[in-house]
Amino acid sequence: MGSLFEDIDDTIFDDKDVLAEEYQPDEILERDDEIGQYKHTLKDVLFGRNPTNVMLYGKAGVGKTAVTTYVLNELQAEAETRDETSDVHVHRFNCNGETVFSTVRALVNQLLPAHAADFPKRGLSTSDALEEFYSQLERVGGTHLVVFDELDHLEDANTLLYDIPRARAKGDLEDARIGIIGISNNYKFRDRLSSKVRDALNEDEIAFSTYTANELQNILRDRAEKALVDDGFDESAIRLAAALAAKDNGSARQALDLLRKGGEIAERNDDSTVTEHHIDAARDAVRRGRLKDKISDQSTHAQLVLEAMARIENRGDTPARSKEVMSVYQEVAVDREQEPLSTLKSVQNHLSDLTMLGFLTQNQVNEGRGGGVYHEYELDMTPDVVFGTCDELFATTF
Ligand SMILES: Nc1ncnc2c1ncn2[C@@H]1O[C@H](COP(=O)(O)OP(=O)(O)O)[C@@H](O)[C@H]1O
Ligand SMILES: [Mg+2]
Incomplete structure (x- = not known):
């Protein structure tokens, strides 16, 4: 008798990770304007000036996180090649399900030297945590860019966004420089900040629009070529996945989910090419997955x-x-x-x-x-x- 998995010897995926949620594309397509604005906003860092704060707005799945990771990686790499530029440190933090205290605490813990004990969970205030945060920034020195992803999930972002931009003026920071990069799915977010905070933040704003069907096709085709074996997909699959996602929310995440799920269905059916039929069959599962995410939020x-x-x-x-x-x-x-x-x-x-x-x-x-x-x-x-x-x-x- 053969082994259970003996008959499985063929796969449609050449590199399935390329379709995974956490995959960071090394090339970002269709976001030249946003990347251009980002570059312009952050260039001060290369000359040792204070970074301008940035706020990114746009619906879910339009590339805010992916573009941010790409731009900051490029900036860090460039800073390394320039002797006169001080080190650029990037701290990424997802605010979903966090409080202002737990957010600052997590940032402190990321900064603490390896042998130091974590910042206490209880017994200290947000201002204690901020004080420790600034002293760690001073210890490390250089320029720090803090990415607050899904910032609109924070109940009271005001405290955070008021204190950090004023750290130098208040004398909490002398050597180190800090810039905030806030990411929000909610356009109304800025209206909910107090005017005092908006003045302190004085940020540049970058708006991410939803993707059109054409843009999604280009993003999908590029990924499909990397993820699937030769002749592993048909243009009809790309067209349908792009059209469905464009009609719904213009989200690249949803388009990629359809392609991945479609690929899995094709593989299960022993088909060697992903076509529009597999994408069509994937719709229900993807819709359920999106609802689940929405409920979890x-x-x-x-x-x-x-x-x-x-x-x-x-x-x-x-x-x-x-x-x-x-x-x-x-x-x-x-x-x-x-x-x-x-x-x-x-x-x-x-x-x-x-x-x-x-x-x-x-x-x-x-x-x-x-x-x-x-x-x-x-x-x-x-x-x-x-x-x-x-x-x-x-x-x-x-
Ligand atoms: N322009 C793009 N080029 C390539 N991949 C993209 C692009 N925009 C989004 N993606 C991919 O789509 C998914 C969702 O993008 P993400 O940046 O997480 O969206 P957001 O942060 O706006 O919700 C990620 O897997 C990302 O790699
Ligand atoms: Mg994101």
Whole structure:
């Protein structure tokens, strides 16, 4: 008898990593304008001047992180070749799920010498952490560029964005120089900053537009050539994946997901070329994956409210009023071993946020003469996706 894997001897992928989420392309296509602006903004660093702060805006998957990594790698490499330029240190940090304190703490820990103990988790304040941050920057010296990715996820970015730009003026930094690079999916982010912070930051802004179908085709074709074997894909696959992603959100991430999933489906079917049929078959799985990501991005209580809505939907009891959602939400919280929020108002706030984000639909009901006005909610997706994702998110880890 042969071994279990004996019959597997062929693969459609030459280098599948090229299609992985974390792959950093060494060539960025279709973003010449953004890269040009970036270059112009950061060039001061080469002459030992203070870096200009930068804020990047654009929807998910339009290349903000990839372009930033590329530009900063190039800048660091160039600085190394110039004797007169001081070292450029880059600190990358994703703010998703973080507080201002945990963010600064993490930056301090990245900077501490290898033998030093980590900055304490408890007992010290954000200003203590900032003070330590500045003294570490002084110790290391040179120019520091701090990338705050997904900065809009930080509840109160104001403190951070007010303090750091003023560090030199306040005398917290003398030798070291620091620049902030903020990345946000949310265009409204800047409006939420106080005017005091906006003045302190005085940043350059770079807007990333969504990709057109043509741009996505070029990005995809380049990746497909590197990732798949010769003749491993058909132009029809590139065209369809680009068209679907362009029609939805103009996201390169989504286009690449379709190509990777399409490749996996082709391989499973023993087909030697990825065609539009495989991309078409990949649509459902990719859509589910995107929904999962979107759910994972919500706060814990928003997730619990969403799961409550999924339960109500499953019982066929939608549309439901917020009071009813509240009681199911409390059951869900108990099941998931979370302390439930106690006020109806807080659950109503989550319901309206979830509606705005497209998870739920809401309609307004007038009770007629003398009666009040209230809202009813329905789930705008299949309950299964919600249950599956919440099971993963709340899985007990031993
Ligand atoms: N212009 C581009 N050229 C090549 N790959 C790109 C380009 N833009 C985005 N990508 C790829 O698409 C995916 C999403 O891009 P990313 O930079 O993470 O988006 P964002 O940070 O805006 O959400 C990544 O895998 C990235 O490598
Ligand atoms: Mg990103």
